[in-house]
Amino acid sequence: MPVQPSRSILSLLLLTLAATAVSAQQPSPTSAEAHAAAAFSAAKQEGPPELYAFLVPMPKGADLHMHLSGAIYAETFLRDAVAQGLCIDPSALAFKDPASPCPTGQLPASTVLTDQHLYDQLVDAFSMRAFVPSEGFNGHDQFFATFGRFSGAWNPAEWLDEVATRAASQQEQYLEIMNTPSAPNLKDMIKKGLAFPSGVDDANYRQLLDGFRTQLLASPLAQDIPLGIKMLADERTQQRAAEHCDATTPSPPSACAVAIHWIYQVARANPPQNVFAQTLIGFEIASRDPQDVVGINFVQPEDARIAMADYHLHMLMLDYLHSVYPSVHISLHAGELAPGLVSPDGLSFHIRQAVELGHASRIGHGVDLLYETDPSALLAEMAAKHVMVEINLTSNDVILGIKGKEHPLHAYLAAKVPAALSTDDEGVSRIDLTHEYVVAAEDQGLGYLDLKQMARTSLEHAFLHGQSLWAAPDDFTQRAAACAGPIVPSGFPPGPCSVFLTANERAAQQYVLEQRFVAFEAGIH
Numbered sequence: 001m002p003v004q005p006s007r008s009i010l011s012l013l014l015l016t017l018a019a020t021a022v023s024a025q026q027p028s029p030t031s032a033e034a035h036a037a038a039a040f041s042a043a044k045q046e047g048p049p050e051l052y053a054f055l056v057p058m059p060k061g062a063d064l065h066m067h068l069s070g071a072i073y074a075e076t077f078l079r080d081a082v083a084q085g086l087c088i089d090p091s092a093l094a095f096k097d098p099a100s101p102c103p104t105g106q107l108p109a110s111t112v113l114t115d116q117h118l119y120d121q122l123v124d125a126f127s128m129r130a131f132v133p134s135e136g137f138n139g140h141d142q143f144f145a146t147f148g149r150f151s152g153a154w155n156p157a158e159w160l161d162e163v164a165t166r167a168a169s170q171q172e173q174y175l176e177i178m179n180t181p182s183a184p185n186l187k188d189m190i191k192k193g194l195a196f197p198s199g200v201d202d203a204n205y206r207q208l209l210d211g212f213r214t215q216l217l218a219s220p221l222a223q224d225i226p227l228g229i230k231m232l233a234d235e236r237t238q239q240r241a242a243e244h245c246d247a248t249t250p251s252p253p254s255a256c257a258v259a260i261h262w263i264y265q266v267a268r269a270n271p272p273q274n275v276f277a278q279t280l281i282g283f284e285i286a287s288r289d290p291q292d293v294v295g296i297n298f299v300q301p302e303d304a305r306i307a308m309a310d311y312h313l314h315m316l317m318l319d320y321l322h323s324v325y326p327s328v329h330i331s332l333h334a335g336e337l338a339p340g341l342v343s344p345d346g347l348s349f350h351i352r353q354a355v356e357l358g359h360a361s362r363i364g365h366g367v368d369l370l371y372e373t374d375p376s377a378l379l380a381e382m383a384a385k386h387v388m389v390e391i392n393l394t395s396n397d398v399i400l401g402i403k404g405k406e407h408p409l410h411a412y413l414a415a416k417v418p419a420a421l422s423t424d425d426e427g428v429s430r431i432d433l434t435h436e437y438v439v440a441a442e443d444q445g446l447g448y449l450d451l452k453q454m455a456r457t458s459l460e461h462a463f464l465h466g467q468s469l470w471a472a473p474d475d476f477t478q479r480a481a482a483c484a485g486p487i488v489p490s491g492f493p494p495g496p497c498s499v500f501l502t503a504n505e506r507a508a509q510q511y512v513l514e515q516r517f518v519a520f521e522a523g524i525h
Contacts, residue, residue: 007070017143031448032345032521039524040441048438053438056440057523058451059516061458062174062509063167063422063433064331065364065390067265067299068156069147070425071163071177072230074126078119080153090118091123095152126150127428128398139398140341144301146428157238161255164239168254170434171516173511174462175258178265178297179235181228181285196273205316206323207274213324216277217284225284230294232262232285250326259509261294261463263331268314269304276317293524294463295329297364308346315357322359331390332358335372336365338400347371352378355387362461364390367400369408386463386473388418391454392433393439395424409444418474421451421456450469452517459510466504466520469511480507487514 029037041484043054048480077095081088086095087102095109102108112119124130126149131142138438156179167175186194197208216222240246245256264282268275275298282296298314300307309312337347347368354360355378362381366389372378382389389412397403412419421436423429440446440454456476460468471478478484482500485493492498492511501508 006240024422032518033449033452036521036524039447044441044474050440051441052434052438055434055441055451056169057171057520058437059170059171059173059455059513060421060437061455061513062176062462063172063419064176064362064420064458064462065392065424066163066175067176067423067425068159068163068177068179069151070428071423072159072427073162073430074123074129074150074427075148076155076158076162076427077153078109078112078122080155080158082113084153084155086152087107087111088118088122090121092149093121094149097152124147127430129430131398133210137490139401140301140303143395143399143425143428146253149187156235157242160235160239160260161242163426164243164255164258164260165252166432167258168252170432171520173258173512174459174464175260175518176263176294176463177260178263178299179232180265180267180278181231182372183221183224183278183281185224186221187273189219189221189277190274194273196271196276200272200313200316202316206320209317209320210324212276212281213321216280220308221277222280224281225288228264228281228285229289229293233289236260236292259505262292263463264293264296265299265433266296267300268298268310269300269307271306272310272313272317275310275314279317279321283321283328286328287325290327294465295331297331298333299313302333302350303342303346308342311350312353312357315353318358330358330360331362331364331463332360332365333364334358334360335363335368336396336400337368338402339368341370341400348373352381355382355385357385360387361385362388362390365392365396366390366412367396367402367408375411375427379411379417382412382417383415386418386461388420390422391419391436391440392422392424392435392445394429398429403443407444409440413450416474418457418461420454420461422458455513456510459506459513462506462509463507464509466506466508467500468504469501469507469514483507483511487511487518489515489519 004299043050081095087099087106088109088111089096089106096106126146128143131139134141140358163175197212203277243256244250250256264274264285266278266282286293286296322330332354335351349372351366351369351372354363369375391409396407409419421440423431423436425434425438426432437451440451441493462472467477469483470476471480480500483497492501501511
C-alpha cells in the first residue's frame, strides 16, 4: 500500500514548489515588466506606504468577491441615517426605524453631527476600526455583528457610486457585486408556514426538489422574480443617473467606465425551505436577466449552526437547480473556516462538495483547504477544472485569524489553481483592493509578476459574457488569433480583432486591461 503524505508534509512540499510553480504559469518577462518588477521591489524595500503608492495606479482588473452593504464605509451609513431621519439606539450602537420624535432611549441620527464621541463609537461599531478582542467576543463576532447595526440605512444608488468611484481610483475596471433584492411574497409565505419536503436525501432529492420547485413557481413567490429584476435594474439606473454617465460630460467619468454585474446572494443560515426558495428566485432572476445578474452565491457565516448542519443539503439543492438552469454561474463561499472554529470533521469536505456537487466555478475564501480530506487530489481537481479561488487576505485575518504561513494561498499557486485578490467587505474592514495587493506582497511575499497574473486571472474567471482574449484557459502567453497583433494604445484594432472584441464582453475587458498594463509599465521611471 503506498504511503500517503501527512498534511504537514504536503503543505511544506506545496510551499517549496510555490515560487517555481507561479513563475511557470507566466510568460518570460518583457523588458517593461522587468523594469516594473524592479520598481516594485524598490518600493517594497521602502515599506507599505511606498508600496501602496506604487500599486494604486497598477491595473487590477476585477474585484469578484464583494458584498454591497459590506463595501460601504461607516461614514456613508451615518450620512444616510441623518438624511433618512433614522433613530439610533446608543446602548446597542445600532440604527432603528425613523420616528419623530425617536422613542425613549433612542436618539435622532442627526445627533452624530454634534456628538463626536457618539460618531466615533458608531464608526467603530460598524467596522473593524479600533476593534480589540475580549473574552467571548472575537474578530469573527465583531465582523458579522456590524451588518445588523447599520442595516437600517438604505441608499443603494449612492453605495454603487461609492464602490465604483473607489474602484476607478485604483484602476479596477469591473466589479461583481453581491446583493439580495427584497422578496416580500417569499417573506409572507414563510410567515404563513412554508414547509420543506420531508425525507430529502441523496437518493430522492431531485424528485422531491423538482416537485417543490413546481409548487413554488405556481405560488405568489413567482411575483418576486420580476420584482427582483426590476429592483436591481433600478439601482443601477439610479447610480448612473447620479454619476451623469449618459451626459456629455459624466461626473466622475472614471466611475462610469467601471463595468458592474450582480451576483444574487442567498442567506444560508436559515431553514431549508427559506434557502431553497431564495436560491430558486436567484436562479430564475439570473436566467431571465443574464445581462445584469451573472451568478449566485451563498452568504452568512459558514460556521453558523444551520449552515454547518445543512451544508450537504444545500449542495444537493445546487446540484438539482444547476441541472435545471445550467447556464447560471455559481460562486460559493466554501472553506471560510479555521481549526478550532468548528469540529475537525467540519473542515474536511466543504470545498470539495462545493466543486463537485455545488458546481462552483469559483470558490470564495477556501481557507481550510489543507484540512480537507486528500487536499492534494482536491487541488489537482480544481486546477484541472480551472476552478478559481477568490482570495480575501484581510477578511481571513480579521475574521479567522489566518495570515502569513497559515494561509493556503501558496498551496493554491503551487498546484496551479487560478487565484485572484478581492476585498470581501472593504467598508467593514476599512480597506480597498490596493491594500490587498500590498498585503499579498508583504504578508505572502508575492512579486509584481504574481500580482499581474492575479489581475489577469480576475478577468479570465469573471462571469463576463463571451469568449476570452486568451487562446487557452489561464495561459496568458498567447492571445486569440483575431487579436494576436500588438496591443494598440487606445480603442480596438481595426479588422477582425475589433469584431471579436465587440462581440465578446470578456475579451474586450481583457484587452483594456492589457492596454492599461502597457501604459502603466511604460510610465514607470
